[in-house]
Amino acid sequence: MEDGVDHLAFERNKAQFDVEDMKIIWAGSRQDFELSDRISRLVASDPAFRKDDRTTLDRKELFKNTLRKAAYAWKRINELRLNEQEAYKLRSFVDQPAFTDLHWGMFVPAIQGQGTDEQQQKWLPLAYRMQIIGCYAQTELGHGSNVQGLETTATFDPKTDEFVIHSPTLTSSKWWPGGLGKISTHAVAYARLIIGGEDHGVHGFIVQLRSLDDHLPLPGITIGDIGMKFGNAAYNTMDNGVLRFDHVRIPRNQMLMRVSQVTREGKYVSSNVPRQLVYGTMVNVRQKIVADASVALSRAVCIATRYSAVRRQFGSHNGGLETQVIDYKTQQARLFPLLASAYAFRFVGGWLKWLYMDVTERLQANDFSTLPEAHACTAGLKSLTTTATADGIEECRKLCGGHGYLCSSGLPELFAVYVPACTYEGDNVVLLLQVARHLMKTVSQLGSGNKPVGTTAYMARVEQLMQYHSDVEKAEDWLKPNVVLEAFEARASRMSVACAQNLSKFANPEEGFQELAADLVDAAVAHCQLIVVSKFIEKLQQDIPGKGVKKQLEVLCSIYALFLLHKHLGDFLSTGCINPKQGSLASEQLRNLYSQVRPNAIALVDAFNYTDHYLGSILGRYDGNVYPKLYEEAWKDPLNDSVVPDGFKEYIQPMLKQQLRNARL
Ligand SMILES: CC/C=C\C/C=C\C/C=C\C/C=C\C/C=C\C/C=C\CC/C=C/C(=O)SCCNC(=O)CCNC(=O)[C@H](O)C(C)(C)COP(=O)(O)OP(=O)(O)OC[C@H]1O[C@@H](n2cnc3c(N)ncnc32)[C@H](O)[C@@H]1OP(=O)(O)O
Ligand SMILES: Cc1cc2nc3c(=O)[nH]c(=O)nc-3n(C[C@H](O)[C@H](O)[C@H](O)COP(=O)(O)OP(=O)(O)OC[C@H]3O[C@@H](n4cnc5c(N)ncnc54)[C@H](O)[C@@H]3O)c2cc1C
Numbered sequence: 001m002e003d004g005v006d007h008l009a010f011e012r013n014k015a016q017f018d019v020e021d022m023k024i025i026w027a028g029s030r031q032d033f034e035l036s037d038r039i040s041r042l043v044a045s046d047p048a049f050r051k052d053d054r055t056t057l058d059r060k061e062l063f064k065n066t067l068r069k070a071a072y073a074w075k076r077i078n079e080l081r082l083n084e085q086e087a088y089k090l091r092s093f094v095d096q097p098a099f100t101d102l103h104w105g106m107f108v109p110a111i112q113g114q115g116t117d118e119q120q121q122k123w124l125p126l127a128y129r130m131q132i133i134g135c136y137a138q139t140e141l142g143h144g145s146n147v148q149g150l151e152t153t154a155t156f157d158p159k160t161d162e163f164v165i166h167s168p169t170l171t172s173s174k175w176w177p178g179g180l181g182k183i184s185t186h187a188v189a190y191a192r193l194i195i196g197g198e199d200h201g202v203h204g205f206i207v208q209l210r211s212l213d214d215h216l217p218l219p220g221i222t223i224g225d226i227g228m229k230f231g232n233a234a235y236n237t238m239d240n241g242v243l244r245f246d247h248v249r250i251p252r253n254q255m256l257m258r259v260s261q262v263t264r265e266g267k268y269v270s271s272n273v274p275r276q277l278v279y280g281t282m283v284n285v286r287q288k289i290v291a292d293a294s295v296a297l298s299r300a301v302c303i304a305t306r307y308s309a310v311r312r313q314f315g316s317h318n319g320g321l322e323t324q325v326i327d328y329k330t331q332q333a334r335l336f337p338l339l340a341s342a343y344a345f346r347f348v349g350g351w352l353k354w355l356y357m358d359v360t361e362r363l364q365a366n367d368f369s370t371l372p373e374a375h376a377c378t379a380g381l382k383s384l385t386t387t388a389t390a391d392g393i394e395e396c397r398k399l400c401g402g403h404g405y406l407c408s409s410g411l412p413e414l415f416a417v418y419v420p421a422c423t424y425e426g427d428n429v430v431l432l433l434q435v436a437r438h439l440m441k442t443v444s445q446l447g448s449g450n451k452p453v454g455t456t457a458y459m460a461r462v463e464q465l466m467q468y469h470s471d472v473e474k475a476e477d478w479l480k481p482n483v484v485l486e487a488f489e490a491r492a493s494r495m496s497v498a499c500a501q502n503l504s505k506f507a508n509p510e511e512g513f514q515e516l517a518a519d520l521v522d523a524a525v526a527h528c529q530l531i532v533v534s535k536f537i538e539k540l541q542q543d544i545p546g547k548g549v550k551k552q553l554e555v556l557c558s559i560y561a562l563f564l565l566h567k568h569l570g571d572f573l574s575t576g577c578i579n580p581k582q583g584s585l586a587s588e589q590l591r592n593l594y595s596q597v598r599p600n601a602i603a604l605v606d607a608f609n610y611t612d613h614y615l616g617s618i619l620g621r622y623d624g625n626v627y628p629k630l631y632e633e634a635w636k637d638p639l640n641d642s643v644v645p646d647g648f649k650e651y652i653q654p655m656l657k658q659q660l661r662n663a664r665l
Contacts, residue, residue, distance in 0.1 A: 008623065016548050019603045022604070022607035044614065054096070065237075066238075102135045139176040141175040142169070152165065152172050165247075167243075167245045175226060176226065182241070185208065190203070190204055223241060229420075232416070259273055259278055287355075300338070302610055309324055332597070334399055336601070337559055338395060343557075348381060348536070380434075397409070409618065436520035440500055459496070479554075487565065495575060559593045
């Protein structure tokens, strides 16, 4: 079959909505669309940003290639006078993880969020001009999740007005920070602040690591890369590093002092702000990771959807065409919920960005009331969306059959790059336990007149939700947003209340929390899923222009919610929110919805507006011309440079000759 081109054109004609309007909804606004469109084309059309050779490079070549691209990207950013947003887009579309992600994504935000005005004035201009390059050095060999368990010390020396940064043990070696291994000149390093023998807990310090002249490590600094990581190219473009401090001295004014200060006399002074603001950079990045999840998942879904329309298997009658695999109901039941999830994560990501901006503005006005909500939402949604995205990318690989396993499908690399998102910025289980703590606190305060707010506001109706029984009678009832929302609210509140009741049976609450951790994680997941469903529904209540666009989004919203209901049917049944018949009606409705998506599937992934360069996938090509290009690509593999491979004469020929001799004997 070599008519893939015709097939995708035919698919596009089937769409029942205006794909150009959907592109605007996906991008967030016309301005955002135009920005992404312009920058992605700029990157795609520049041969310096080619990436199809990445998987054939060894680590050193790959790393050098990354440095070249980063330097070239910076040159273009300056030549074109791109603003911050445009520059961020350009780096994203270059699509090669690099030290710059950590410089711009964590080092700069750490100084912005935790530095005093004076510190910002000193360090930010240098960082903005890339005259210094920074990383975020928090995790240690022995401690990642438990930030309070970090061992690195920063001991104040009143004689010299300096801090002495030291790694007292092997396990205190900084381990993992991206950009640290080979490139960063500076780090925001996290260490326990010790004054006069007293431990004041973990704080951030700006530490210079390498000379700005010859890039050699400064005295007392031992530094290097931690080694090859999962996947071939993937995240190996990044120099995740190891760092040990041997009594490294830094001036007192290099402790980030927005949250607390150390005076010249060695007095520890806390500002009137919560100590958790030291964790502020993580909240910021978790919020970005949620938005990024929709990008990674939509890339995989775009590849799998286009290929599913091109690929045919079975069902040929009288020598006619075989069936497009996208028409198999099993393929639809695996693929379309992922398509719906990509849209769902897009909208919840947009909402979370708003929440983060809101909390940031409030913090500036010394209003800390929404910080717990911001922490719980960023932690929970980071966990939920990255887990679903990592699993979803792998499912897309399987949806593409054998060809999905080829690097040229783009999926192996996408998976390998993406999957650490389940671990970095907080292990996903550890983060869900934070959400669970927030939920348990909310439940415990229900009777106290402390009204739950934000995403836990539904708990104020806990008595009503405990009595709830779904009144769904027919499959179409599951299309009503309120019906879905109430079922999700009742399930989430009942799971939280059950955990709280079980916790109260323990004399020691901490012991109870450990014992019930698995149930608590389930309750946290139920709460986070409710947030995503409710934000999708809220999005649909806004004015959504464009022919047929709203209708498609309604279908996707219902698919997202009913797919979750189907997947977690056990929760909904065991909490008594719905009965088995209502569960079957949801599955029936889901099948109807899949049929509605089918003619629109290709246009729905076209709405992501990804260039072929960004997708980096032969299976996901816009023109659907898969087979000729796959065939062509195979011959480019370095193994095909020679007809007889290296090593044949050395190892295989003697073996063959030996066999021949034996046969003759
Ligand atoms: C193909 C793709 C190619 C290229 C990509 C190209 C471009 C990329 C484009 C886009 C990417 C977008 C964005 C990503 C940007 C950069 C990312 C890139 C790479 C990733 C780099 C990774 C970096 C890291 O991993 S940094 C290290 C992160 N570490 C962690 O997350 C540690 C996790 N642990 C913790 O956070 C804490 O230890 C804890 C688990 C929260 C526990 O803390 P603690 O013991 O102090 O807390 P308690 O439980 O006792 O709670 C006390 C109290 O505090 C509240 N709390 C806790 N944390 C916070 C917080 N952050 N904010 C506010 N409040 C907090 C907690 O609720 C308690 O409150 P109560 O007392 O009221 O109960
Ligand atoms: C690609 C990558 C890039 C990174 N970049 C950076 C960076 O730039 N800067 C930086 O500082 N760090 C970075 N990190 C480190 C990262 O933040 C940590 O790996 C992460 O926080 C998880 O911590 P950990 O490795 O200690 O896991 P662990 O906490 O050791 O987790 C191991 C297992 O234990 C479980 N577990 C741990 N605690 C609990 C608990 N309380 N209850 C139940 N289960 C628990 C976890 O769920 C997990 O299954 C990076 C990591 C990766 C993989």
